[in-house]
């Protein structure tokens with residue numbers, strides 16, 4: 001699948017300080033223990049690339065971010081960003097947190113309660129040694145970038161969760177970090193606030209060509225923000241690759257579980273998504289996507305109704321499929337579709353989750369022709385990560 005792939009030859013926007021091309025990417029080899037747990041990973045993030053790290057609870061994601069940020073001392077590691085060695089246990093190099101030029105954004109905004117939004121955002125550049133006036137100017141610019149320039153004089157107690165997280169984004173980016181680390185950045189936001197904050201972050205990361213490592217549990221974050229996925233389990237990298245490829249052909253149990261969503265590539269349209277062959281998937285565009293933008297329609301397999309005969313009536317999306325496989329998944333059965341010659345090619349691999357009773361009633365077996373139906377209201381249309389060129 002080519003729809004999430006980075007466009008070749010994408011150029012980066014020069015930043016105010018040093019050009020991004022001089023900043024380079026991340027190369028890390030880390031072995032470290034925490035109690036009885038061992039993290040043992042190698043990881044690279046190319047300049048301007050966004051890599052998402054996904055993994056089950058306790059797989060070592062936070063340990064990895066903490067080690068990169070300089071918060072944990074690893075037993076055996078070499079970490080370089082833009083060719084600068086930040087950690088090398090072989091020769092004792094351990095650049096302190098505030099000199100690593102790494103921005104860290106956590107679930108919680110963690111703002112200083114007694115400082116204004118502006119002074120919170122200026123804190124990073126001040127720590128990096130920038131003069132007061134310059135730091136304040138950088139803070140103002142970034143607050144404007146995240147859409148809350150007018151709130152610069154407010155203290156954290158006077159901000160909503162989403163606004164506070166925007167200040168935290170402004171603070172992380174005001175330092176012009178060589179590497180941005182995002183640790184579940186939307187997890188603490190309520191469902192109404194998260195899409196707008198994700199949208200702001202996506203735009204900023206794209207527009208500045210910011211090299212970024214994102215840790216998340218939410219596959220939509222990875223789809224929207226990341227070029228590449230790295231799946232960790234039990235302290236090891238178990239698979240990695242372009243986001244779409246990992247989700248389309250998951251090899252690890254965890255990736256298979258997170259990939260348990262139906263994804264259809266295309267471009268956003270007012271009424272949903274236009275597929276490459278000119279078909280339409282009716283759906284609800286999220287606020288993060290504009291018509292004409294590369295996008296993906298996402299729906300849950302349990303939202304798909306399965307019929308022997310073409311259903312009449314309301315569902316907007318009705319497509320003919322051939323049953324490729326029946327996959328028992330605990331209390332439900334997943335029907336895996338193949339495309340049919342006259343049907344849309346994107347039906348290939350779609351999943352529908354039904355009860356065993358429904359399977360018995362349908363009396364289906366692989367090779368049978370069926371109809372999948374999904375309501376437009378069940379289909380969300382998200383932008384896909386695309387680097388600015």
Ligand SMILES: Nc1ncnc2c1ncn2[C@@H]1O[C@H](COP(=O)(O)OP(=O)(O)OP(=O)(O)O)[C@@H](O)[C@H]1O
Nearest residue numbers: 034035036037055056057058059060061062063064
């Ligand atoms: N300070 C500590 N002392 C001992 N063990 C620790 C410490 N911090 C983490 N661990 C252990 O290290 C392992 C990895 O934890 P880590 O927080 O890196 O995982 P994670 O993938 O970020 O998990 P989650 O998704 O739940 O945040 C876990 O088994 C955890 O219990």
